[in-house]
Amino acid sequence: MVFTEDKLKKVQEIIARYPDGKQKSALIPVLHLAQEEFGGWLSAEAMDYVASLLSIEPIEVYEVATFYSMYNLKPVGRYLFEVCQTGPCMLNGSDQIIDYIKEKLGIGVGETTSDGLFTLKTVECLGACGYAPMMQLGKHFREHLTREKVDQIIEECRSRATSMN
Amino acid sequence: MGRKLLLEKAHVEGIRTYDVYRREGGYASVEKALKNMSPDQVTEEVKKSGLRGRGGAGFPTGMKWSFLAKPEGVPRYLVCNADESEPGTFKDRYLMEFIPHLLIEGLIVASYALGSSRTYIYIRGEYAWIPDILEQAIAEANANGWLGKNILGTGFDCQIYVQRGAGAYICGEETALIESLEGKRGNPRIKPPFPAVKGLWDCPTVVNNVETLAAVVPIINLGGEEYVKIGVGKSTGTKLISACGNINKPGVYEIDMTISVEEFIYSDEYCGGVPNGKKLKACIPGGSSVPILPANLLFKTAKGDTRMMNYESLSDGGFATGTMMGSGGFIVLDEDQCVVRHTLTLARFYRHESCGQCSPCREGTGWMEKILKNIEYGKGKMSDIDLLWDIQRKIEGNTICPLGDAAAWPVAAAIRHFRDEFEWHVLNPVESQQRNFGLAHYADPRPVPATA
Numbered sequence: 001m002v003f004t005e006d007k008l009k010k011v012q013e014i015i016a017r018y019p020d021g022k023q024k025s026a027l028i029p030v031l032h033l034a035q036e037e038f039g040g041w042l043s044a045e046a047m048d049y050v051a052s053l054l055s056i057e058p059i060e061v062y063e064v065a066t067f068y069s070m071y072n073l074k075p076v077g078r079y080l081f082e083v084c085q086t087g088p089c090m091l092n093g094s095d096q097i098i099d100y101i102k103e104k105l106g107i108g109v110g111e112t113t114s115d116g117l118f119t120l121k122t123v124e125c126l127g128a129c130g131y132a133p134m135m136q137l138g139k140h141f142r143e144h145l146t147r148e149k150v151d152q153i154i155e156e157c158r159s160r161a162t163s164m165n
Numbered sequence: 166m167g168r169k170l171l172l173e174k175a176h177v178e179g180i181r182t183y184d185v186y187r188r189e190g191g192y193a194s195v196e197k198a199l200k201n202m203s204p205d206q207v208t209e210e211v212k213k214s215g216l217r218g219r220g221g222a223g224f225p226t227g228m229k230w231s232f233l234a235k236p237e238g239v240p241r242y243l244v245c246n247a248d249e250s251e252p253g254t255f256k257d258r259y260l261m262e263f264i265p266h267l268l269i270e271g272l273i274v275a276s277y278a279l280g281s282s283r284t285y286i287y288i289r290g291e292y293a294w295i296p297d298i299l300e301q302a303i304a305e306a307n308a309n310g311w312l313g314k315n316i317l318g319t320g321f322d323c324q325i326y327v328q329r330g331a332g333a334y335i336c337g338e339e340t341a342l343i344e345s346l347e348g349k350r351g352n353p354r355i356k357p358p359f360p361a362v363k364g365l366w367d368c369p370t371v372v373n374n375v376e377t378l379a380a381v382v383p384i385i386n387l388g389g390e391e392y393v394k395i396g397v398g399k400s401t402g403t404k405l406i407s408a409c410g411n412i413n414k415p416g417v418y419e420i421d422m423t424i425s426v427e428e429f430i431y432s433d434e435y436c437g438g439v440p441n442g443k444k445l446k447a448c449i450p451g452g453s454s455v456p457i458l459p460a461n462l463l464f465k466t467a468k469g470d471t472r473m474m475n476y477e478s479l480s481d482g483g484f485a486t487g488t489m490m491g492s493g494g495f496i497v498l499d500e501d502q503c504v505v506r507h508t509l510t511l512a513r514f515y516r517h518e519s520c521g522q523c524s525p526c527r528e529g530t531g532w533m534e535k536i537l538k539n540i541e542y543g544k545g546k547m548s549d550i551d552l553l554w555d556i557q558r559k560i561e562g563n564t565i566c567p568l569g570d571a572a573a574w575p576v577a578a579a580i581r582h583f584r585d586e587f588e589w590h591v592l593n594p595v596e597s598q599q600r601n602f603g604l605a606h607y608a609d610p611r612p613v614p615a616t617a
């Protein structure tokens with residue numbers, strides 16, 4: 001488990017943002033890189049690797065990885081649906097959207113479809129309250145969700161997965 | 166039409182790019198400040214402007230800057246708080262997405278005033294596409310000589326870096342943010358020492374909100390005295406409001422703080438009213454942690470005055486009958502919404518986001534969620550309502566950081582103003598699962614006490 005040359009260069013760039021000796025500050029950004037690179041989640045092995053890159057103790061990495069909600073400490077499906085369920089989204093029907101996704105994919109919250117394609121997670125306010133209901137999918141937000149939009153997104157993911165295989 | 170200082174140019178075609186931004190007058194404040202003013206003069210101007218922090222607490226920005234310790238030979242840091250995670254709030258995102266150079270410009274001027282040569286923007290991790298936009302703007306500013314070494318020949322060096330968080334509301338609290346920026350868990354620090362003395366890597370540090378730093382641009386361009394004239398009283402300048410919930414036109418609006426709450430909700434220039442002809446039941450005007458108000462206290466204060474969209478008027482009546490401007494996250498609930506359910510989602514949010522350092526916050530937020538869940542799902546007892554009240558009282562003021570208060574206030578205000586609705590859930594465990602309590606008397610005019 002190692003980074004590509006490109007990623008290693010990126011790590012050096014990140015470390016250069018801080019004064020000398022403060023490379024621990026790079027931990028959160030480098031964990032993002034590791035999660036992207038190593039299949040969407042952080043295994044103990046991945047965390048140990050990050051510790052060695054930044055010359056810090058593995059425990060310092062575990063402490064951080066377990067604190068922040070964006071790090072997945074278990075494997076997740078290729079497409080992670082993170083649906084916001086906080087007040088303002090609830091006022092605009094996020095509960096119904098979550099129910100619909102559960103029904104459509106046949107999974108509960110926190111579960112992954114048997115083909116390994118989709119994981120459903122509920123999350124707290126993502127800063128898109130005016131464009132509710134919404135979810136995060138990868139780097140971007142999907143907003144103003146309706147049942148039809150959810151259908152479209154699922155289709156889009158399925159066809160992307162097929163073309164990548 | 167109110168005066169706009171921040172978003173006036175936000176929709177000019179191509180404003181995200183340096184060339185267009187510059188053509189529209191961008192970076193004039195950097196020229197003015199660096200060429201004609203000393204750092205202390207910049208701070209003076211910000212003091213004169215009366216600008217109050219836009220992150221939620223409303224602390225005077227100029228005063229905060231003047232508290233920054235300046236020991237010889239120790240670096241000082243400016244950190245921009247772009248963690249924006251308070252439910253209902255999405256204004257900073259809007260500003261960064263549409264007019265990123267405005268923030269970069271404000272950051273350069275503020276960095277000059279404070280003597281920060283390494284300035285960081287700490288942005289919530291979920292806004293994963295925005296760092297690309299900001300880094301593009303920073304690269305353009307570097308290429309055009311606004312950042313880097315010896316800017317405009319003044320001898321001032323400055324670089325701006327974007328740091329992504331990874332999902333934790335608590336990292337919006339300034340000392341938790343600093344911990345996070347040091348590569349640690351976001352556990353707030355005990356104050357004092359304050360960041361102004363001992364902040365990032367134990368150096369003097371100022372943390373300011375995105376909107377606060379962007380506002381420095383018009384303040385320098387217009388001068389502090391002109392800025393004061395926009396707005397009213399201690400609510401100077403303009404404020405971004407992110408409006409959401411049950412309204413026709415959710416979105417981000419810049420207001421000059423001289424309009425009434427009623428106009429903000431019903432005028433077509435802003436929220437455009439409540440959809441489907443429904444009536445307004447309640448509103449949380451400043452982000453999830455400020456008190457919820459029923460319709461009848463929202464438009465008029467207890468004294469019978471028109472309630473305005475500014476710091477003083479929103480907080481008129483204290484917590485008994487008023488609320489707060491907070492972060493400007495404006496959440497509207499129509500007559501079909503259940504206040505118990507809405508409060509439950511907020512309680513769950515705070516339980517999820519508590520960092521767990523203080524027992525009253527860690528345990529109390531969990532208990533409040535559990536009790537609210539019981540009441541919402543028809544399993545509550547009358548005594549639960551008093552128990553909830555008791556728990557929130559015991560959290561407030563007894564914790565390291567204000568997240569404890571932020572978790573307590575929404576529950577307190579919901580019980581204070583909507584106790585009937587809580588009681589109805591308890592007394593009608595079956596019916597409350599099938600329908601909502603509705604508008605009830607929450608929009609009825611309140612008797613105004615005769616003035617002595």
Ligand SMILES: Cc1cc2nc3c(=O)[nH]c(=O)nc-3n(C[C@H](O)[C@H](O)[C@H](O)COP(=O)(O)O)c2cc1C
Nearest residue numbers: 218219220246248249250337338339373374377567
């Ligand atoms: C729990 C908690 C969360 C906060 N979240 C934010 C936030 O997301 N953005 C922000 O600017 N300030 C936030 N604040 C306020 C900051 O601690 C700090 O006061 C602010 O960034 C100062 O900037 P300002 O004076 O420009 O408002 C939060 C405070 C608390 C207690």
Ligand code: SF4
Nearest residue numbers: 520522523526564566
């Ligand atoms: S009040 Fe809550 S969030 Fe703040 S330090 Fe204490 S436990 Fe952490």
Ligand code: FES
Nearest residue numbers: 084089126128129
């Ligand atoms: S409540 Fe869902 S994005 Fe804010």
